[in-house]
Amino acid sequence: MELNLKGLDQKDMNAFHTLPSERAKIIYGSSPAAIKTTYTANQLASSLHPDIQYVKVAKIIEENDQVKTFVLVPNTEEKTQKLAYFRPGQYISIELKIDGGIYRRPYTITSSPKDALENFYTITVKRKKGIVSNYLFDHVKVNDTFSVSGPTGTFYYEPLRDAKNVIALVEGIGINQIISMALAIQDKILDCKLTIFYSVKTEKDILFLDKLIQLNKKNSPITIIILLSEEEKENYLHGFITKEMLDQYKEPETSFFISGSLSFYDRVNELLKEYNLSNKYIRHESFFGRVAIQNTNTYTITVLTEEKEISIPCNGKETLLEAMEKNGISAPSRCHVGDCGFCRSKLKSGVVRTFNNILTKADEENEYIHPCASFPESDIVIELPY
Ligand code: FES
Secondary structure (H helix, E strand, O other): OOOOOOOOOHHHHHHHHHHHHHHHHHHHHOOOOOOOOOOHHHHHHHHHOOOOEEEEEEEEEEEEOOEEEEEEEEOOOOOOOOOOOOOOOOEEEEEEEEOOEEEEEEEEEOOOHHHHHOOOEEEEEEOOOOHHHHHHHHHOOOOOEEEEOOOEOOOOOOOOOOOOEEEEEEEHHHHHHHHHHHHHHHOOOOOOEEEEEEEEOOHHHOOOHHHHHHHOOOOOOEEEEEEEOOOOOOOOEEOOOOHHHHHHHOOOOEEEEEEOOHHHHHHHHHHHHOOOOOHHHEEEOOOOOOOOOOOOOEEEEEEEOOOOEEEEEEEOOOOHHHHHHHOOOOOOOOOOOOOOOOOOEEEEEOOEEEOOOOOOHHHHHOOEEOHHHEEEOOOEEEEOOO
């Protein structure tokens, strides 16, 4: 290969020729001590974003007969001494071994980030159909231990992107995604104005009522409006959120944070259409974006890992990740709704149906899928990330 030296003058050529000797001088003149392998910046990064944290249940609070709050502290007998800091609205993914399966599920942290500095998180769990929530609800006791991921997720207030005035529209257990933001404002960690429209069926379904009353104090930047859809009671509004209600709190620059069921999203999005907002002012939590699939066939999933190949059954109504969990295959995952990319795997053959339209163009071109958000439509071969 010929070098094109056109454009270089004599000075450049001289510098070029002295380069090797300059380098040699630096190399031979350097310290013989071993090269540093730990750097403060790396240590800080891994304390803020640990892959895994070992925790112990310090306390369980019964919020009502269907909801419990778990107070988690570091399990110092394992390797965790300090819990990672988080941004309000982020979640941790809990790993549990249940009946031979390995399950991971995301739970939003419902305490203030200030509490992480005091070395505890809370998560609030509703008993429902899901295997992990039911297990936590019915079997986990004080002093039980398990592992969780570092804080993950993008449903948080970002002052560089979001408006100073925030309206949160939440339904039922969706309050979990917003309560930490309200606590962070109270603790002066966040500086914004927050109005929460909290929609539940009846008064007994309201979560964190004492905290909400306390946050709603006069002259506080936080306003809480609770709507009951199935009963009329003093101190609460009745029915569904209306545009007239929002008009009272909307300012020219307002960010909307939405957390609730799919039907709640649809109704709220209809209301917000009238404001003609750009997308950046509407933030959705994605935990609820799951579709119901009516496919009763059973397929064979062949999973290729670094060491082995395993074939398992998967019915058409469950995601590939759910089938792997049930069969004790430890596949990486965090969000379970196709959002975080942790489970991204190569589809070697077969057809899947994905929900949430979560794949990037590059994923599609290179035949990657998110098993947490993919249902089988034929026998499948996938390769897990190593
Ligand atoms: S677990 Fe997050 S994308 Fe699959």
